[in-house]
Amino acid sequence: MKILIPLKQVPDSTVRVKVAPDGTSVVTEGITWSISPYDEYAIEMALERKDADPSTVVAVVTVGPERSRDALRQALAMGCDEASLVRAEGAAPLAVARALAKVVAEAKPDLVLCGKQASDDDQGFVGPALAELLGWPHVATITKVVPAEGAVELWREVEGGHEVWKAPLPALATVHKSEKEPRYPSLPGIMKAKKKDIPERPLDALGVDVAAPTWTVVSMEPPPARGGGKILRDGDAKQIAERLATALRDEAKVL
Amino acid sequence: MIAPTGGGIITGLYAGAAPLLLILTFLGFGAFFLRAWRLYRYMRLGRDEARIDHPWRRVRDELVVYLGQRKLLKRPYYVRGLAHAFIFWGFIVITIGTVDLLVDGIIGFHLPGAGNAVFAWTIDIFAVLVLASIAIALVRRVFFPPPRMHVALDGYVILGMIAILMITLLLFEGAGLAAGNLEKGFTPPPIAGAILRSFVFPGESSAVVFFWSWWTHVVTVLAFAAYLPQSKHLHIVTTLPNVFFRKQTPRGALGLIKDIENQETFGAASIRDFSWKQLLDGYTCTECGRCSDNCPALATGKLLDPQKIVLDIRDQLLRDGPKLLGDAKAETTPPAHYLESKPEELWACTTCAACVEACPVTIEHIDKIVDMRRHLTLMEGSAPPEAQRAMTNIERAGNPWGEPRETRGDWATDLGVPTFAEKPDAEYLYFVGCAASVDRRNQKVARALVKVLRTAGVSFAILASEETCNGDPARRIGNEYLWQMQAQRNIDTFKKYGVRKVIASCPHCFNTIANEYPQLGGNYEVIHALQLVDRLISEGKLKVGRGTAEAVAYHDPCYLGRHNGIYNQPRAVLDAIPGVQRVEIEPHNRERGFCCGAGGGRMWMEENVGQRVNHRRIEQLLAINSGATKVASGCPFCLIMLEEGVGAKGVQDQIRPVDVLELVAGRIEN
Ligand SMILES: Cc1cc2nc3c(=O)[nH]c(=O)nc-3n(C[C@H](O)[C@H](O)[C@H](O)COP(=O)(O)OP(=O)(O)OC[C@H]3O[C@@H](n4cnc5c(N)ncnc54)[C@H](O)[C@@H]3O)c2cc1C
Ligand code: SF4
Ligand code: SF4
Numbered sequence: 001m002k003i004l005i006p007l008k009q010v011p012d013s014t015v016r017v018k019v020a021p022d023g024t025s026v027v028t029e030g031i032t033w034s035i036s037p038y039d040e041y042a043i044e045m046a047l048e049r050k051d052a053d054p055s056t057v058v059a060v061v062t063v064g065p066e067r068s069r070d071a072l073r074q075a076l077a078m079g080c081d082e083a084s085l086v087r088a089e090g091a092a093p094l095a096v097a098r099a100l101a102k103v104v105a106e107a108k109p110d111l112v113l114c115g116k117q118a119s120d121d122d123q124g125f126v127g128p129a130l131a132e133l134l135g136w137p138h139v140a141t142i143t144k145v146v147p148a149e150g151a152v153e154l155w156r157e158v159e160g161g162h163e164v165w166k167a168p169l170p171a172l173a174t175v176h177k178s179e180k181e182p183r184y185p186s187l188p189g190i191m192k193a194k195k196k197d198i199p200e201r202p203l204d205a206l207g208v209d210v211a212a213p214t215w216t217v218v219s220m221e222p223p224p225a226r227g228g229g230k231i232l233r234d235g236d237a238k239q240i241a242e243r244l245a246t247a248l249r250d251e252a253k254v255l
Numbered sequence: 256m257i258a259p260t261g262g263g264i265i266t267g268l269y270a271g272a273a274p275l276l277l278i279l280t281f282l283g284f285g286a287f288f289l290r291a292w293r294l295y296r297y298m299r300l301g302r303d304e305a306r307i308d309h310p311w312r313r314v315r316d317e318l319v320v321y322l323g324q325r326k327l328l329k330r331p332y333y334v335r336g337l338a339h340a341f342i343f344w345g346f347i348v349i350t351i352g353t354v355d356l357l358v359d360g361i362i363g364f365h366l367p368g369a370g371n372a373v374f375a376w377t378i379d380i381f382a383v384l385v386l387a388s389i390a391i392a393l394v395r396r397v398f399f400p401p402p403r404m405h406v407a408l409d410g411y412v413i414l415g416m417i418a419i420l421m422i423t424l425l426l427f428e429g430a431g432l433a434a435g436n437l438e439k440g441f442t443p444p445p446i447a448g449a450i451l452r453s454f455v456f457p458g459e460s461s462a463v464v465f466f467w468s469w470w471t472h473v474v475t476v477l478a479f480a481a482y483l484p485q486s487k488h489l490h491i492v493t494t495l496p497n498v499f500f501r502k503q504t505p506r507g508a509l510g511l512i513k514d515i516e517n518q519e520t521f522g523a524a525s526i527r528d529f530s531w532k533q534l535l536d537g538y539t540c541t542e543c544g545r546c547s548d549n550c551p552a553l554a555t556g557k558l559l560d561p562q563k564i565v566l567d568i569r570d571q572l573l574r575d576g577p578k579l580l581g582d583a584k585a586e587t588t589p590p591a592h593y594l595e596s597k598p599e600e601l602w603a604c605t606t607c608a609a610c611v612e613a614c615p616v617t618i619e620h621i622d623k624i625v626d627m628r629r630h631l632t633l634m635e636g637s638a639p640p641e642a643q644r645a646m647t648n649i650e651r652a653g654n655p656w657g658e659p660r661e662t663r664g665d666w667a668t669d670l671g672v673p674t675f676a677e678k679p680d681a682e683y684l685y686f687v688g689c690a691a692s693v694d695r696r697n698q699k700v701a702r703a704l705v706k707v708l709r710t711a712g713v714s715f716a717i718l719a720s721e722e723t724c725n726g727d728p729a730r731r732i733g734n735e736y737l738w739q740m741q742a743q744r745n746i747d748t749f750k751k752y753g754v755r756k757v758i759a760s761c762p763h764c765f766n767t768i769a770n771e772y773p774q775l776g777g778n779y780e781v782i783h784a785l786q787l788v789d790r791l792i793s794e795g796k797l798k799v800g801r802g803t804a805e806a807v808a809y810h811d812p813c814y815l816g817r818h819n820g821i822y823n824q825p826r827a828v829l830d831a832i833p834g835v836q837r838v839e840i841e842p843h844n845r846e847r848g849f850c851c852g853a854g855g856g857r858m859w860m861e862e863n864v865g866q867r868v869n870h871r872r873i874e875q876l877l878a879i880n881s882g883a884t885k886v887a888s889g890c891p892f893c894l895i896m897l898e899e900g901v902g903a904k905g906v907q908d909q910i911r912p913v914d915v916l917e918l919v920a921g922r923i924e925n
Contacts, residue, residue: 013657014652014657015659015660015661032652180640181643183643184636184646186634186636187515187634188520190736
C-alpha cells in the first residue's frame with residue numbers, strides 16, 4: 001500500500017505568537033517551525049502500518065516556502081520513504097488543495113492521510129476539499145487504520161466508544177490521533193534524511209493559480225491580556241462555593 | 256619463610272621433591288594462565304578505549320584503592336570492610352612467602368630477607384589475622400547473609416582454601432622450628448612458636464607434620480591458582496588493572512561520541528559495543544551487592560539492579576565469548592543486537608551514582624547504562640514517550656517543559672537583571688537553567704540568588720532568551736546528538752559574549768558546563784551558587800542576619816555531592832545562618848545521600864512501578880524525627896521532587912522544602 005501525507009509546516013506550539021504590525025498576519029521572524037501536530041499523528045499512523053507491513057510506502061508532500069523543507073526532513077527522519085516540495089508563498093487553502101490533487105494524481109497513492117486541521121489556522125479545510133476534488137471517499141477524524149481486502153477500515157472515536165468505517169481504495173481520511181505518540185527519529189534516520197534528495201517544483205508548474213483568493217484576512221488581534229486571578233481562601237467549602245457563585249454571577253456575569 | 260635447611264631428615268624429603276614440585280607448579284599456574292589468556296581474548300572483543308591519561312593519579316589510586324582498600328572501608332561496611340582488608344593484606348604478605356617457598360623448593364634459592372625474623376613474624380601475625388577475618392566472613396555468610404550478596408559454594412571454596420593455607424602455614428612453620436630451623440638469635444614468632452611449644456614435635460614426628468602440612472600448603476596454593484580464574488574471586492587479580500584503568504575524567508562526565516555525524520551505530524546493543532574496560536568491570540565484580548544495597552531504583556521496587564547490569568554483561572561475555580572468538584565478525588551468532596538488560600531496567604536509573612560510589616572495585620555502572628540507553632534512543636528511537644516529549648521540547652523550545660523560548664528571561668524582567676547584551680563587562684554569567692527559568696517554584700530560587708548576588712556586590716548578567724537547556728537530560732536519556740547540539744549552542748553564545756566565569760544554581764547545569772562542556776572545547780570557571788555564597792560569607796562580603804530559629808535538614812543533590820564531591824560548602828552556608836540548626840538525614844546523607852528520583856532524565860518520565868523514589872526520601876526524612884521544619888537542598892529538581900513528596904505524604908504543614916539560597920536571601924537586608 002502507498003500512503004501519501006500532505007503536511008503543513010506551522011509555528012511550533014511552544015512559540016508565543018505575536019500579531020505583525022500590518023494587523024493581518026503573525027510575526028514569523030526567528031520562530032521555531034514544526035510539522036502540524038495532527039500531521040505528525042498521520043505520519044505516525046502511516047509508519048505504524050509500515051512497521052506491520054514493510055512493503056508499505058509512505059510519502060509526504062508539502063505546499064509551502066523553502067523553510068518547509070525542514071518539516072519534510074523531519075518526516076523523512078521519522079521513517080517516511082519519499083518527500084517532495086511544492087514551492088509556494090502564502091497559498092490559499094483552495095489553491096493548496098488543488099495543487100495536492102495534481103500531486104495525488106501523479107503519485108497514485110492508495111490512501112491519503114491529512115491532519116484533521118492545521119494547528120495555525122485551524123480551518124480543517126484542505127482534507128475534505130482534496131477528497132472532493134479527487135472524487136474520493138472521505139472519512140474525518142480517524143484514530144486508526146486497518147487494511148481490509150481492497151479497502152481500509154477507518155476507526156473513529158465517538159462519545160463512549162468508537163465507530164469503524166470501511167472505505168474502498170483509494171480513499172482520504174483526516175487524522176485525529178495515532179495509537180502511539182509520534183515517534184522520535186533515530187539518529188541514523190536523521191542522518192539519512194539529511195542526505196536524501198527532496199525534489200521541488202513551483203506551484204505554477206502544476207498549473208495552479210496561486211492568486212485566486214477566495215477570502216482575505218481583515219484583521220488579527222491578540223486576545224485581551226488576562227487580569228490577575230482571584231483566590232478565595234477564607235471560610236469552609238460551603239462559604240467559598242457561595243462566594244464563588246456570587247462572583248461568577250455578579251463579576252464574571254456567566255451565571 | 257622458615258626454610259627447612261638445618262635438619263637432615265627434612266632436607267632429604269625436600270630435596271627429592273623438587274621435580275614433583277616443579278611439575279605441580281607448572282600445572283597450577285599453567286591452568287591459571289591458560290584460562291586468563293582466554294578471558295583476556297574475550298575482553299579484547301570489546302571496542303578500544305584509551306585509559307592512560309593521568310598516569311600518576313592511576314598509581315595513586317592503585318595505592319589507595321587497591322593496596323589501601325579505601326573503597327571497602329565505608330559506611331556502613333566498616334567491620335566487614337576491615338575483615339576483607341585483613342584477608343587481602345594477609346594474602347599479599349603470604350603470597351610473597353609462597354613465592355619464596357616455591358622458588359626455594361624448586362631451585363633452592365631464597366628471596367632476599369625471606370629467612371629473617373621480621374618476615375617470619377609478619378607472616379605469622381597476618382596468618383592469624385586472616386584466619387580471624389575468615390571466621391568473621393564465614394559467620395556472616397552462614398548466619399547473616401546480606402540481602403543482595405550472592406552466597407554461593409564458590410565463596411566457601413575460596414574461604415576454605417585460604418583457611419587451609421593459613422593453618423598449614425602455621426603448622427609447618429611450627430614444625431620447622433621444632434626441627435631446629437632456628438637461625439642464631441632468632442626469636443620464634445608468637446603463633447608458630449606457640450605451636451612449637453604446645454605440640455612439641457619430637458624428632459621424627461615434627462618431620463612428618465612438616466612434610467604433610469608443607470605439601471598440603473603447596474598443593475592448595477597451586478589448586479587455588481588453577482581455580483581462581485573460574486571464580487568471582489578472580490577480582491583478587493583483576494582489581495589491580497581495573498583500578499588502574501578506572502575513569503580519571505570527572506565522575507559526572509559521560510563519554511563523548513566523537514564525530515557523531517559520521518558514525519553509523521551508537522551506544523551498546525551487543526557485548527562487542529562495550530569497551531574492553533567495561534568488560535573488565537564484569538570480570539572484576541565481586542558480587543558483593545553493595546551497589547544494589549544503595550540503589551534508589553532497586554530500593555523502591557524497580558526492575559533495575561546495578562549488580563545485575565554488571566553481571567549480565569559478564570555472564571553473556573563468558574557464554575558468547577567462545578562463539579564470538581570463533582567468528583571474528585560475529586554478525587549472526589549470537590545475534591548482533593542482543594543484550595540481557597531490558598529497557599525497563601535501563602530507564603529506571605536516575606544516574607545518582609550511589610552504585611559507583613559504593614563499589615569497592617571502581618566499577619562504572621552509569622556509563623554502561625547510558626551506553627545501552629544511547630542505543631535505545633539514538634538507534635531505535637524507543638525512549639519512553641514522555642522522555643521523547645521532553646527531548647522534542649528541548650529541541651523546539653530550548654527547555655524540557657516546552658515553555659516558549661522567548662519567555663525564558665521573563666522571571667527577571669521586573670527585577671531589572673541585565674542581560675549580557677546589556678552588560679557585556681559583567682564578571683559572571685548566571686546560567687539560570689530551565690527549571691529556575693520556567694518553573695514557578697524555582698523562579699523564586701533564582702530571585703533569591705539575584706538578591707544575594709546584588710547584596711554581595713557580585714557583577715553578573717544573564718542570557719535570558721539566548722540561554723538554552725544545557726542538555727543534561729537529553730544526554731542522560733541517551734540522546735548524545737541533542738546534547739551536543741545544545742552544548743554547542745550555549746558554547747557559541749558564551750563565546751559571543753566572552754563569558755569566562757559561570758555561576759549555576761542547578762547542579763545539573765553546573766556538572767554539565769564544568770565537566771562536560773570541555774569535551775567540546777568549552778572551558779569556563781564554573782561555580783555552583785552555594786559554593787559562591789560560602790565564599791562570599793567567609794570573605795565577609797555577605798552578612799546573613801538572624802531570622803526565626805529553626806532546624807533545617809540538608810538533602811544532598813546527587814550532582815553536587817557524589818558526582819562533584821560538594822558536600823561541605825552547602826552545609827557551611829547553612830551553618831553560617833544565625834538561628835539555623837542543621838540536621839543530617841542519617842544515615843542517608845553525604846556520600847550515602849538518597850536520590851530525589853529526578854536525575855538521569857527521570858524527571859521527565861512516568862514512575863509507576865513500585866514506590867516513588869521521592870516518597871521514600873520523604874519517609875527517610877520523617878524517620879530521623881529531628882523536629883526539622885524545613886528540608887533544604889541546592890537543586891531545582893530536588894526541590895520539585897521534595898515538594899511533590901511532602902504533598903503526597905500530607906506533611907507539607909510540618910516540613911517545607913526550600914533551597915538553601917532562599918534561607919540566605921530571607922535573612923539579608925534589601
Ligand atoms: C473529556 C471530558 C468530558 C466530560 N464530559 C462530561 C459530560 O458530558 N457530562 C458530565 O457530567 N461530566 C463530564 N465530564 C466529567 C466532569 O467534567 C468532571 O468530572 C467534573 O467537572 C469534576 O468536578 P469536580 O467537582 O471534581 O471539580 P474539579 O475537577 O476539581 O474542577 C473542575 C473545575 O472547577 C473549577 N475549580 C475547581 N477547584 C477550584 C478552586 N479551588 N478554585 C477555583 N476554581 C476551581 C475549575 O474551573 C476546574 O476546572 C467530562 C470529563 C472529561 C475529561
Ligand atoms: S546510578 Fe543510582 S539509580 Fe542508577 S543503577 Fe546506580 S544506584 Fe541505581
Ligand atoms: S559492581 Fe561493585 S558493588 Fe556491585 S556487586 Fe560488583 S563489586 Fe560489588
